[in-house]
Amino acid sequence: MGLWGHRRAVFDAVLALAVAATTAAGDGGVGRSLGGHDIAFLDREPPLWFAVPLGALVGVAVWRRRRWPECLVVLALAAWVTMGAFVALLLAQYTLAERTKSWRRVSVGTLVGAVLVGSPVWREGGPDAAVPLGLGLCAAPALLGLYVGTRRELVARMRERAERAEREQHQRVLQARSDERAQIARDMHDVVTHRVALMVLHATALEAAAGRDAVAIAGRIGGIGREALTELRSLVQVLRAEEGAPLAPLPGLADLRDLIAQSRDAGTPVTLDLVDESGDPPPAMVGHAVYRVVQEALANVHKHAGGAHAHVRVRRTPTELRLSVTNGRGGGSVLPGGGHGLLGVAERIRLVGGRLTAGPTSEGGFEISAEVPLEHGR
Structure with missing residues (x-):
């Protein structure tokens, strides 16, 4: 995760510098002569003292686009209106649709962008040229951003569900182990306590008998001890069984x-x-x-x-x-x-x-x- 974060930071920095440079240069004048028509709002190129700061602002917005996608859209539209720069506009429409969960914001941003892009083209070439250009520069990036954002959210939800299911499974295993330990503790207590109490009582009786009926009492103690050992072996066998517990009547x-x-x-x-x-x-x-x-x-x-x-x-x-x-x-x-x-x-x-x-x-x-x-x- 640390390596991925470092790589993403480097990519964002390079992308911000590149978009800032192309915006300051007006995308090399491509937007002004798109389709053989001058589709910029201004008749002449803005001065250098305006283009460079605007390009720098667009670069900063690109660098922080994941947190403030609306700011990038506003600056990209400003760059399009004043300088005919469309690269920042493509990235802005994509980022807004990919990062925001509000369909209303995406719709407003796409509609405003399409109007600003299509208005000068409509004057020069009519609706046949304005509609495809507006769709290509605004609607297509927005649709792609919606697809990528929805897919990323779906993958995140699936990962969250898988992690939650794994945590719940782990909790169920821990609960089952706790219940099994409690069951074993109850069985051990019931078996050992009762048998040992009987053996102690018989041993006390044997001591008080002073040799009388010693054989009978000792036989009882031995029988109780053998029964206790049998039950304890059954419990141990259940604990060690890998394929299944031995079936015995309770x-x-x-x-x-x-x-x-x-x-x-x-x-x-x-x-x-x-x-x-x-x-x-x-x-x-x-x-x-x-x-x-x-x-x-x-x-x-x-x-x-x-x-x-x-x-x-x-x-x-x-x-x-x-x-x-x-x-x-x-x-x-x-x-x-x-x-x-x-x-x-x-x-x-x-x-x-x-x-x-x-x-x-x-x-x-x-x-x-x-x-x-x-x-x-x-």
Whole structure:
């Protein structure tokens, strides 16, 4: 761009000097004897003290023609009337049409130029000579300028649209990456938090058992660890997959009983009340979101309300699915919490069109509830 700007500046300077010289010289008298007739407004050539300053002014206007095309038109018409110089007039008509977006200005400039050019020719040779000369010196450059200006504007718009589309595509890619990172973070949190909480509880029970039932408890810890590793490998496989993610069923409402059984094995009394009034399985994403909410709620019970009784209630109608997980007052926090679990499951519920609320109960416990509308049972 810097090289192009330098070249354009050099070209403008050379063009300005050339037009200034030809204007000061009256284009060598060509305009006065065009077609064998003297078509200049003045009967004699202007003096040198007038021609040189006028040529210099026209040269300056040519140099600044892109910013002030109207000024160039006025000076070029003055040069034509006084000196019969038509080169500056050709350039002025072209520049006005190429640079301005107003059809009214172009029409006025072309009409005035055609009248001033054609009037002396009309006196000498009649309309047959005046009309072609006016069209050639004024209308033709204006039409060419309109074509070039319109084409340049069209190319600029197309380039702007392409750049805007590229920016929007880049923003969509960034948004998709952000959404994918959030999804991965939610999955990692749900998998790791719940499994690790169960393993810590079993390890605590193993320590308290003082060797009794050590084999059974250790087996449970090993089973939970293997399940956590399996789910983590699935997530890593999704991240590394190039052609497509491996297809595997997402845990849903049918897996709630196994999830609650794991919590019971860890020493947390949990009851399940599952009511399905529709008879059809819910959408996979809805069922998976509900599963993750229950998983997060039970993990919080394990971490922050050890030994508290928890109750999970799921009620599904043809138009709505309601979930509530309530626990009583527990024995205090066992594991630290990061504070991101509830935000993650709330986002999951929001993505399937539902709403999640969480807060303490009047009995000193905690309750998480969610409502997900279903469209005609789909």
